[in-house]
Amino acid sequence: MTSRRQFLVVGAAASLFKPARARAAKTAGTDYPYAEFDARIARRDFRDITRDVLPTPAMIVDLDLFEKNVKTMADHAKANGVHVRPHVKIHKSVDVARRQIAQGAIGLTCATMAEAELMSGAGIKHVLWTKQPAGVNNISRAVALSKKDPTFMFVVDDPQVVDWVEEAAAARNARLKIAVSVFAGLTRQGIAAGQPALELAQKVAASKRMDFEGFMAYSGGAAHTKTWQVRRARSADDLAGVRETAELAHRAGLPVNIVSGGSTGTYNIDHENGLTELEAGSYVFMDTAYFAIGGKDDDSVYTDFKGALTVLTTVDSKRHPNGATIDYGNKAMNRPTDKVKGMPWLEVASQGAEYGILKWTEAGRDLKLGERVEIYCTNLDTSTNVYDRYYVARGEQIVDVWPIMGRSGAAQR
């Protein structure tokens, strides 16, 4: 994993860039002292590190837009009496998570045990893991993390898993916080709503080692449903079951502390559907799949949250009319549904692992060799997963670098 510590250790022997040299680098063909690049970053000395000298492809976070997105969600939550427990799967970054917590998020939602370990290990409390452990690896780790961090919570959707984790918790003398995962339209997980979910909740509540916390129901099908009205109807439909289950649990005398779910697409819908907290994730950066769903006031484009993340690329060959080659291929998660920032006349296509093509049909358009072009990716989850850092920008200037949880370190496994 690319950790902040790794960034820091390379810093010691670095020397400062000369501003003049950095300025010269803005002209293609000139030199730039890249041997010192990571050392500068490790020392958080970002002078003369501007967008135009970054290695590409690189992920860029527009800090102002990112901060605006986090605040928009926080303000919405406050105004509507719902909590935010944002999903980290789309950013995999402790730096992003800390900023979400600073704006009032009550904890974090994670897709993998590795994400949960990373976030909890960074000192962030109330991490919810929304997948049940079903093998010795995840069961042992979920129990170990529960012991180390009593605020950690995970879900179950099967009585068999309750028995397994109970046994593992007894062996380690651990106490577990458990939510029951209820089906909400996606066939990937969740026990049937109503009596089956209630019985599972009662089994958890009756266990010696577990505290029953409430329910989790992710209505992922609603998240990207186009047009706000259709999305609203779909979400109400998908969440009707968990709503009924929570009422049954109340009547049966179970404490229901949370009903967790929701998404960036349904953030301004799901407080109507009985959720007490939103697991939205993509809102911090946004991607083209989300731009296309339409907002409450505009069916054609979703503008509640701004595109704060782009992949910076370089035009590195121009040998054919109405097209230019960029260094953004399959390894960089090139997708035909990606969009080019500020240049809607361009279409994105892949030409292999390291090559992408930008094409256009409009007369009078062109791109220059060496030009920097920024791409909005289609799906944040899969794109951020293949990069190791965010370059955080204010205008042209890089003001910070945030590591993305790595793919090869222990925490990823």
Ligand SMILES: Cc1ncc(COP(=O)(O)O)c(C=O)c1O
């Ligand atoms: C369990 C869970 N909750 C919530 C979300 C919502 O995330 P987003 O706001 O990025 O759509 C996801 C996304 O896949 C998820 O898997």
